[in-house]
Amino acid sequence: MVTFFEASLDTISVHHIGNQAQNEFYALSAKPLELKDEVIPNLLMQYFLKPFEKANEVYHLMHTSGDLNLNELHHFATQVFEDKSKFHEASEQIAKHLYKVSNHPNIKPGELYVVYFNKVQIEGNPLDTIGIFKSENKETYLKVYPEDGGFGVDYEDNAININKLDKGVLIFNIEKENGYKVVVIDKNNSGQDAAVYWKDEFLQLKIRNDSFNQTSNTLGVYKNFVTQKLDDEFEMSKADKIDLLNRSMKYFKEKETFDMDEFSNEVIGNEKAIESFKTFKSQYEQEFDSPIANTFEISGNAVKKQARDYKSVLKLDKNFHIYIHGDKELIEKGFDDDKRMNYYKVFFKEEA
Known part of the structure; x- marks a missing residue:
């Protein structure tokens, strides 16, 4: 359904989203992230896109009123697809919108990544794509390295496992009038009451009847x-x-x-x-x-x-x-x- 063998990561902005029900705040970055080598972009591509290879359901953005212009993600995506210079500004608005709906005490805080991709394929079409991802669960990793003729051991706390994407969505620049083609990942671990916020409140999705x-x-x-x-x-x-x-x-x-x-x-x-x-x-x-x-x-x-x-x-x-x-x-x-x-x-x- 989704493939990325020709895709490239164009721009990425990172923000932090707290839980307003827990009196936490959001923190916005002043500018897009600078990627100084080829290793990090490749790792990020695997982290963000690989989970979508097994996604089969295709959704559209919607609004209960029937007016797509009232769907925040549709509005921000359209802004960026029409003028990419507005990408970072739109990423900030997306972060604020996510914070606004993060009002259940079980929703975990985490980093929000807003990414502009080139040539991500869905159903055979290579398209410009906006990806929105949130990392909520952190892990501890051991690092083993040579030291004094032997080996030393250290650890990295609160690190992200790039093989475990918590939440993500890809919005493809096609079928704008229908709410774009959208594919979503939501591995919820915060209880049923908090499960609806990503798909239902943040994105507002309807599944394509294919x-x-x-x-x-x-x-x-x-x-x-x-x-x-x-x-x-x-x-x-x-x-x-x-x-x-x-x-x-x-x-x-x-x-x-x-x-x-x-x-x-x-x-x-x-x-x-x-x-x-x-x-x-x-x-x-x-x-x-x-x-x-x-x-x-x-x-x-x-x-x-x-x-x-x-x-x-x-x-x-x-x-x-x-x-x-x-x-x-x-x-x-x-x-x-x-x-x-x-x-x-x-x-x-x-x-x-």
Whole structure:
């Protein structure tokens, strides 16, 4: 999705953002950072951009009023893309905006890096890109060096691990009228109450409704339907539910295009359950304002991501786990009157 083999770091400004809920302040640098050798820019490129190689979701900046001009990041990005001489001034305004929304006591202070990149690629297009990154978590590093015919050991406290980017966003100079193309990283460690400030309050994002999002949403909605809704209308065992989940995952792995009617008939099969699923899907679309098309191209990356959350494990008390990957007809559930316990009977040909 995002590649940077042709990219270069043009300009970088660094500021410090405290937590105003903790009576901390922000500190702005007077000018962009001077990079005096080639090593630091290369390290910074790895630190800032490498985590985005695995990012699949593409967002747009938005504002709840519908007026994009009221989104602060859209305003500042447009200023810079139209006149790069305003970069540092815009970075200061971005820092002040982040400080303004850093009003939950669990939000950690840290350095804010605002960066102008050339030729970062998204979906094959090399584009000028504004990157905004925040480092919140610091680590201690040991340094070993030659000394007096042997070695000495020292340490660096409150250092940054360049392999662990806490928060970041890339704003690409394309589709300005839609809120630009935006890709985001948010590894939150400060609790659920503080988790929304980066994406929802600082950036104000809406996800692009592309094939990745359509695939991910459909699998997510179907999983919730099977695990949460079916019990209200049908009497089903956990093995039956796992079978329905496995069949849906098989469909998405084998097909290139999703078709609602085909999926419903091949995977669900029962007419009453099909109508129930379509109603459940419609309620999701209305609640989250995220329509799902009846046909769309299936995203393999979205399937892989959702597959991690699709459980095919039948947990029996604390003694046994049964992994169900295939024909559910080879497992039978019963009740033993003498032991007064449930049981499963499993049929197989060979023991691996």
